[in-house]
Amino acid sequence: MSWSRRQILLGAGVGGVAVVAGLKPSDEGKGHDNYFQQLSQALRTAEVAQPTLIIDQQRLQHNIQQVQQHLAAKNLPVRLVVKSLPCLSLLQVLSQQLRSQRFMVFNLPMLSTVLEHYPQGDFLLGKPIAALALKHWLTDLTNPMLLDRVQWLVDSSARLQEYAELAQAFNYPLKINLEIDVGLHRGGLKTVEELQTVLQQLKQSPLLKLSGLMGYEAHVAKLPTALGMQQKAWDYVQSFYQACQQTIQQAGYDANQMTYNSGGSQTYTLHAQGTVANEIAIGSAFVQPSDFDLPTLAQHQAACFIATPVLKVEQEPLIPALEWARWFRSAWDANNQRGYFIHGGHWLAQPISPAGLRLSELYGRSSNQELWLGSASQQLKVNDYLFFRPQQSEAVFLQFGDIRLYQQSALTQTWPVFTASA
Numbered sequence: 001m002s003w004s005r006r007q008i009l010l011g012a013g014v015g016g017v018a019v020v021a022g023l024k025p026s027d028e029g030k031g032h033d034n035y036f037q038q039l040s041q042a043l044r045t046a047e048v049a050q051p052t053l054i055i056d057q058q059r060l061q062h063n064i065q066q067v068q069q070h071l072a073a074k075n076l077p078v079r080l081v082v083k084s085l086p087c088l089s090l091l092q093v094l095s096q097q098l099r100s101q102r103f104m105v106f107n108l109p110m111l112s113t114v115l116e117h118y119p120q121g122d123f124l125l126g127k128p129i130a131a132l133a134l135k136h137w138l139t140d141l142t143n144p145m146l147l148d149r150v151q152w153l154v155d156s157s158a159r160l161q162e163y164a165e166l167a168q169a170f171n172y173p174l175k176i177n178l179e180i181d182v183g184l185h186r187g188g189l190k191t192v193e194e195l196q197t198v199l200q201q202l203k204q205s206p207l208l209k210l211s212g213l214m215g216y217e218a219h220v221a222k223l224p225t226a227l228g229m230q231q232k233a234w235d236y237v238q239s240f241y242q243a244c245q246q247t248i249q250q251a252g253y254d255a256n257q258m259t260y261n262s263g264g265s266q267t268y269t270l271h272a273q274g275t276v277a278n279e280i281a282i283g284s285a286f287v288q289p290s291d292f293d294l295p296t297l298a299q300h301q302a303a304c305f306i307a308t309p310v311l312k313v314e315q316e317p318l319i320p321a322l323e324w325a326r327w328f329r330s331a332w333d334a335n336n337q338r339g340y341f342i343h344g345g346h347w348l349a350q351p352i353s354p355a356g357l358r359l360s361e362l363y364g365r366s367s368n369q370e371l372w373l374g375s376a377s378q379q380l381k382v383n384d385y386l387f388f389r390p391q392q393s394e395a396v397f398l399q400f401g402d403i404r405l406y407q408q409s410a411l412t413q414t415w416p417v418f419t420a421s422a
Contacts, residue, residue: 212258
C-alpha cells in the first residue's frame with residue numbers, strides 16, 4: 001500500500017493531537033464531601049471567620065477506645081505526651097478516660113503548667129534539659145516538695161555530673177531517669193558498659209536517685225517489613241532494654257520501683273503484643289495528624305483539622321508580568337482555572353478538602369494570604385472554608401488560639417491551648 005504525502009501529514013497530525021491530549025492534565029477538583037459540608041455549616045453557624053484548629057470529639061473518642069482496647073490485655077499504663085496534646089482540657093479528657101496522671105513533658109514551661117494542675121501527677125522529661133535551664137527553673141521553684149513528682153532525663157555521664165552539681169548547689173534531691181539508645185541513635189546510653197559507669201556515678205551522688213529508664217523507638221514503625229527489617233529492629237529494642245533492666249537489678253535496685261518507659265504513638269500497638277516496658281508514652285495517636293498515618297495506626301482516625309476562610313477567588317489567576325499566558329494555562333490545565341487566596345497559611349499541614357488543590361509555586365508559601373490553585377469543580381466561593389490536615393500536633397496546635405471542639409454537627413466548646421514555648 002502506498003501513502004500520499006497528504007495522508008502521511010494528516011496521520012502525523014492526528015497522532016500528535018492524540019499524544020498531546022494524553023498529556024493534558026485532567027481536572028482533579030471536587031467539592032466538599034458530606035463530612036466537610038457539615039463541618040462548614042457548623043463553622044458558619046458559630047460565625048468562625050479566622051483560621052481555627054478543630055478537634056472532632058467522636059473521632060477523638062474512637063482513638064481513645066483503640067488505645068484502651070489494645071493495651072488492656074497487657075494492663076499497660078499510658079503516659080500522656082504533653083507536647084503533642086498542649087491543652088489542659090484535652091489532657092483532662094484523656095487523663096480521666098485512661099485513668100492516668102502520668103505525663104511526659106519536653107520543656108520547662110509546660111512542666112510548670114501541668115504540674116500546677118496535677119500536683120499528684122508523675123512527670124517524666126522526654127528529653128534532657130540543659131543544666132543552665134534547669135538551674136533557672138530550680139531557682140524559681142517555690143515548692144521543692146514537687147521535685148518528688150519529676151523524673152529528669154539524663155543521657156550521658158557528663159550530664160549526670162552537671163545535675164549532681166546542681167543538686168548539691170541547691171541541696172535538692174533529683175530523680176534521674178536514664179535515656180538508653182535502643183536503635184533510634186538520637187542520643188542516650190549505647191551499651192551496658194556505659195550504663196554500668198553511670199550507675200556507679202549515681203551511687204556516689206547522694207542527692208540523685210535512679211527512677212528508671214526511657215528507650216524511644218519511633219524508627220521501628222517506619223522501617224519496612226520486607227526482609228524482616230522491622231522485626232529485627234523491634235527484637236533489638238526488646239533485647240537491649242531487657243539487658244539494661246538486668247544491669248540495674250544487678251546493681252541492687254528494686255525493679256518494682258522503676259519506671260521503664262518506652263513506646264510512642266507509632267509503636268504502642270507493637271508493645272501491646274508484648275514488651276519489657278511497664279508503661280507506654282502516647283500523644284499524637286489520639287488526634288492522628290498525617291505524619292502518623294502508618295500501618296501500626298491504621299485503625300486510628302484523623303481527628304484534627306484546620307479550617308480557614310477563602311478571602312478571594314480569582315476566576316483566571318494571573319501570573320505577574322506574564323498576564324498574557326492566563327488563557328493558555330487555564331485551557332491546558334483545568335487545575336489552574338481558579339485561584340483561592342486564604343486567610344493565613346504556611347502551616348505544617350496539607351489541604352484535605354476540597355480535593356484537587358495545589359499550592360501556587362510562583363507565589364510560594366505565605367503566612368498572610370496563601371494562594372492555592374484549583375478548578376471550578378471545587379465550587380469554592382468567598383467566605384467558604386478550606387480545610388487542612390495537620391502533619392503534626394505539637395507545634396501546629398499552638399498557632400490558632402483556642403481549639404474548637406466539633407461534636408454532633410456543631411462546634412460546642414472552646415479549649416484554650418498552652419502559651420507557645422520552644
